[in-house]
Amino acid sequence: MVLEQYCLVSAVGILCVIFGLYEKLVNSILDIFKNFKKNFTFLFPIVLGIGIGFLFFSNILNSYFVTYQIEFKSLFLGLILGGIPSLFKQANKEKKFKFSLLLYTFISFCFGLFLIFLEKNLDTSFFITENNFLFLFLCGFVMSCGIIIPGISSTVILMCFGIYYTYLESICTFNLNVLLPMGLGIIIGCITFLILIRFLFKNFYSKTFYSIIGFVFGSIFIIIPNSFSLFSILLFLLGLFISLKIEK
Structure with a gap:
């Protein structure tokens, strides 16, 4: 069930890349105080949407997703596949295509598949009970x-660190002894990785984007439904149509 629930979150991040929002999102967050009005205007509806979406997912949509997995996955699959041409267009906007760039796609694709394999096969009963501040901070940072x-x-x-269920339980019980160090690690980690991503975009744009494309392709395997129905096929086509329209 963890894998199925994760696919929705994964799809949202991927769609940000497909719709051309990812790079602008990174820059707007890091430069929020340089041009506050412009960046705030861009970020506010996204943050608002994430906030509303989080509440929606946590209550209504999460339960619907369990019941209608095939339909949801089909829709997201269409949205993602329809945006693939846009990804390559974005990746090649600074330099012409070279076959050597596909090596970065292949490596990140394999790494993405490896993560999926881990998530399916990790022993979720494995957990660590002795958690100190530095360890929890590290977990949040890597997370x-x-x-x-x-x-x-x-x-x-989190599963690799053996802290996945500790994290979930801490959210439910609002255990600040766990949430504070992890939250601090997440904040510092997010800033660090945002700076790293911007550096990579600035200096190795094509290689970075082709690597992201590999992660996108790898994540598709999470979203592919186990079976299809007529309605799910229609939703897939709807997602495909929407994605292609937005791309234009």
Whole structure:
């Protein structure tokens, strides 16, 4: 169930890349105080949407997703596949295509598949009970990588640290002894990875974007439904149509 729930979060990050929002989002967050009005105007509706979406997902949509997994996955699959041409267009906007760039796509694609394999096969009963401040801070810091980079699962990162269920329980019980150091790690980690992503975009744009494309392709395997119905096919086509229209 963890994997299925994660696919929605993963899809949202991927769609930001597909719709051309990712790079602008990174720059707007890091430069929020340089041109506050412009960046705030751009970020506010996104943050508002995320906030409303989080509440919506946590209550209504999460339960619907369990019941209608095939339909939701089909819609997201259409949205993502329809945006693939846009990804390559964005990746090649600074330099012409070179076959060598596909190596970066292949490496990140394999890494994305490896993360999916881990998430499916990790022993979720494995957990660490002795958690000190530095360890929890480190968990939050590394977890932020999954928040910033599309296609990387924060869930599998926490599972590898053996703290996934500790984290979930802490949210439910509002355990500040866990949430504060992890939250601090997440904040500092997000800023660090945002700076890193911007540096990579600035100096290695094509290589970075082709790497992100690999993560996107890898994440598609999370979203592919186990079966299809006529309605799910229609939703897939709807997602495909919407994505292609937005691209134009």
